Amino acid sequence: MQTKPLRIGTRGSALALAQAHETRGRLMAAHGLPEDAFEIVVIKTSGDQIQDRPLSEVGGKGLFTKEIEEALLNRSIDLAVHSSKDMPTVLPDGLALTAFLPREDVRDAFISPKAKTLLDLPHGAVVGSSSLRRQAMIKRLRPDIEVVMYRGNVQTRLRKLDEGQVDATLLAYAGLRRLGLGDVVTSLLDTGDFLPAVGQGAICIESREGDAPTLALLAAIHDPLTECRLVAERAFLTVLDGSCRTPIGGLAEVDGETLTLRGCVLKPDGSERHDLERSGPVSQAEQIGREAGEALKALMGPEFLAN
Numbered sequence: 001m002q003t004k005p006l007r008i009g010t011r012g013s014a015l016a017l018a019q020a021h022e023t024r025g026r027l028m029a030a031h032g033l034p035e036d037a038f039e040i041v042v043i044k045t046s047g048d049q050i051q052d053r054p055l056s057e058v059g060g061k062g063l064f065t066k067e068i069e070e071a072l073l074n075r076s077i078d079l080a081v082h083s084s085k086d087m088p089t090v091l092p093d094g095l096a097l098t099a100f101l102p103r104e105d106v107r108d109a110f111i112s113p114k115a116k117t118l119l120d121l122p123h124g125a126v127v128g129s130s131s132l133r134r135q136a137m138i139k140r141l142r143p144d145i146e147v148v149m150y151r152g153n154v155q156t157r158l159r160k161l162d163e164g165q166v167d168a169t170l171l172a173y174a175g176l177r178r179l180g181l182g183d184v185v186t187s188l189l190d191t192g193d194f195l196p197a198v199g200q201g202a203i204c205i206e207s208r209e210g211d212a213p214t215l216a217l218l219a220a221i222h223d224p225l226t227e228c229r230l231v232a233e234r235a236f237l238t239v240l241d242g243s244c245r246t247p248i249g250g251l252a253e254v255d256g257e258t259l260t261l262r263g264c265v266l267k268p269d270g271s272e273r274h275d276l277e278r279s280g281p282v283s284q285a286e287q288i289g290r291e292a293g294e295a296l297k298a299l300m301g302p303e304f305l306a307n
């Protein structure tokens with residue numbers, strides 16, 4: 001058994017801490033270890049310091065992982081807990097996503113004191129969202145709605161909604177549940193119109209490749225089915241990742257031995273949307289994802305990503 005506690009790195013947001021605690025709880029249960037066998041190390045990232053601009057403007061996803069990955073590489077932590085959705089498709093040399101917890105509900109949630117669903121909102125209503133994907137999907141269904149930039153953590157967003165600054169907001173259901181806020185949800189959005197972001201609802205662990213003791217501990221909490229879905233989705237995203245300013249949705253689901261990936265891209269104003277679906281054997285998850293990405297690229301044409 002180890003003598004030193006296993007150091008679990010995480011951002012300091014309430015959601016990140018909930019995910020780190022869940023991971024620690026699963027490791028304790030799987031290995032019969034006490035809480036003090038683990039140390040939760042909170043790391044402040046550049047992304048946490050920028051609150052006033054959309055992430056797509058300031059450099060995208062890597063902003064929330066850079067300092068954590070540096071801590072992994074210089075061995076001041078042993079593993080890092082992330083929302084898969086926030087992970088860049090390319091990781092630094094020597095690091096990998098080495099475990100996935102069982103995926104939760106992937107859907108986006110609609111939250112509003114004014115209406116039961118997005119379609120019931122009054123004409124010209126204001127919806128807060130900073131996600132390009134959700135913004136484009138909202139505009140596609142409701143071109144009359146004004147979507148305003150809405151960053152900050154989940155609690156801040158809910159407070160702005162309470163104060164009447166916006167009429168509604170959309171958040172990942174999984175994140176709300178992890179925070180014990182599942183009850184604030186007004187309704188859940190259908191994955192047809194609101195195809196989730198790649199990785200939504202799945203907690204992943206990043207660690208050093210070849211760090212055998214850590215990998216051995218993680219094996220006991222790893223969910224291969226979630227990994228398979230994420231491999232397909234991330235391969236799809238890698239092919240499409242020409243720009244972090246393109247609204248993209250992607251979801252892989254498994255039925256028996258068959259994996260089906262649905263993907264879509266939209267113009268940011270919702271004026272155009274292209275959808276694609278591809279199925280195949282689970283064992284070919286990565287290839288299915290790549291092919292779906294290529295096929296969607298061909299479908300949308302070169303000028304789509306240009307502007």
Ligand SMILES: NCc1[nH]cc(CCC(=O)O)c1CC(=O)O
Nearest residue numbers: 083085171172174175200201202
């Ligand atoms: N970008 C922030 C972020 N990253 C992961 C989640 C939710 C949890 C998840 O999808 O696993 C959220 C908040 C949200 O989109 O509402």
